[in-house]
Amino acid sequence: MDIIASGSNTIEEPLVMAIGTFDGIHLGHQQLIKTLKDKASLYKCASAIYTFDRHPLNVLCPDKTPALLMNNKQKLSVLRQYGIDYVILNEFNKAFADTPADKFVNNILFGLYDVKSVIVGFDFTFGYKGQGNAQLLKDEGRKRGIDVVIVPPVKVNGITVSSSLIRRLVSDGCVEEAACYLGRPFALLGEVHTGHKIGHKLGFPTANLTPDPEVVVPRRGVYATEVVISGMEGIWKAVTNIGTRPTFNDTHISVETHILDYGGWLYGRELEIRFISRLRDEMSFSSPKQLVRQIREDIDRAREVLENLDKASSASQSSSESH
Ligand SMILES: Cc1cc2nc3c(=O)[nH]c(=O)nc-3n(C[C@H](O)[C@H](O)[C@H](O)COP(=O)(O)O)c2cc1C
Numbered sequence: 300m301d302i303i304a305s306g307s308n309t310i311e312e313p314l315v316m317a318i319g320t321f322d323g324i325h326l327g328h329q330q331l332i333k334t335l336k337d338k339a340s341l342y343k344c345a346s347a348i349y350t351f352d353r354h355p356l357n358v359l360c361p362d363k364t365p366a367l368l369m370n371n372k373q374k375l376s377v378l379r380q381y382g383i384d385y386v387i388l389n390e391f392n393k394a395f396a397d398t399p400a401d402k403f404v405n406n407i408l409f410g411l412y413d414v415k416s417v418i419v420g421f422d423f424t425f426g427y428k429g430q431g432n433a434q435l436l437k438d439e440g441r442k443r444g445i446d447v448v449i450v451p452p453v454k455v456n457g458i459t460v461s462s463s464l465i466r467r468l469v470s471d472g473c474v475e476e477a478a479c480y481l482g483r484p485f486a487l488l489g490e491v492h493t494g495h496k497i498g499h500k501l502g503f504p505t506a507n508l509t510p511d512p513e514v515v516v517p518r519r520g521v522y523a524t525e526v527v528i529s530g531m532e533g534i535w536k537a538v539t540n541i542g543t544r545p546t547f548n549d550t551h552i553s554v555e556t557h558i559l560d561y562g563g564w565l566y567g568r569e570l571e572i573r574f575i576s577r578l579r580d581e582m583s584f585s586s587p588k589q590l591v592r593q594i595r596e597d598i599d600r601a602r603e604v605l606e607n608l609d610k611a612s613s614a615s616q617s618s619s620e621s622h
């Protein structure tokens with residue numbers, strides 16, 4: 300997958316292109332990507348995602364910039380897994396935000412690139428003050444013989460999937476529901492750094508992460524999680540506490556994970572923590588002994604939740620293989 304900075308086009312081959320912010324790459328975005336790949340094979344050309352280097356609200360209304368579902372590194376890694384050929388990471392600055400809709404279509408989209416087909420969602424808007432919409436793009440495409448596809452709303456239980464809905468769910472701690480719209484668990488990525496080394500003394504060492512400040516952090520509490528460790532095979536079962544550790548009178552928020560059945564060294568490694576299920580609120584205990592008793596219970600519950608998930612996924616795998 301090639302990543303192209305904005306401004307000039309260095310892509311010489313014809314393209315099929317999908318446009319949007321794509322924060323989270325949720326089920327709606329995945330439908331656009333599926334349509335993009337189908338069209339790329341129909342027209343026998345490369346697939347491209349036209350997206351932005353930052354969330355548009357960063358420039359349009361900085362006070363309203365949301366905490367994102369993923370940073371650019373995670374977004375590019377997921378797009379790579381989908382087999383996208385090019386990601387055009389356009390610099391979203393004031394001049395770009397002021398581009399009139401017709402100029403975006405004529406000078407940028409159809410001017411810079413040799414596009415055979417463009418895929419957008421039902422609510423796609425573009426250009427200065429969002430004056431252009433999907434229908435305008437379709438009409439402009441028709442004039443030039445360019446196939447513009449408008450993907451209808453993707454819904455789950457009657458609710459339209461959107462990044463803003465999923466961000467709210469994650470920050471409220473509703474990680475199971477968030478996963479229904481994302482099509483996979485919400486995940487935080489970060490490097491392990493040293494904590495206060497209390498975990499070892501309690502008998503439950505934890506890997507502490509500093510999450511990217513741009514990314515939404517689930518509500519304070521304890522979660523059953525799955526962990527991918529950089530440079531190591533497999534997915535590890537774990538419990539993650541997000542909070543301020545009131546038992547030890549700490550005040551800063553930390554994300555700390557105790558990986559079950561793991562005794563190795565983790566400092567400096569990168570972890571991906573996938574949030575599967577919320578177990579409880581963070582609490583203040585009157586003694587470390589009481590906290591240890593609670594952590595043992597958390598581990599038992601996490602193991603049960605995660606083993607049930609494994610069983611459910613192998614049952615669905617074997618039923619799909621038998622069909
Ligand atoms: C599963 C789990 C649940 C936890 N729950 C709480 C809690 O409810 N209240 C609290 O004060 N600390 C809680 N902690 C945090 C411990 O206090 C923490 O692991 C300890 O302070 C170790 O910190 P360190 O990694 O900086 O050494 C929890 C930790 C884990 C792993």
Ligand SMILES: Nc1ncnc2c1ncn2[C@@H]1O[C@H](COP(=O)(O)OP(=O)(O)OP(=O)(O)O)[C@@H](O)[C@H]1O
Nearest residue numbers: 319320321327419420422423452453460461462463
């Ligand atoms: N549920 C959906 N069904 C179909 N298309 C969608 C859906 N959600 C987003 N899209 C389309 O995917 C592209 C990228 O969406 P984008 O990330 O810009 O918006 P979004 O997911 O609706 O986020 P937000 O909630 O922040 O507005 C756009 O063309 C958009 O119209």
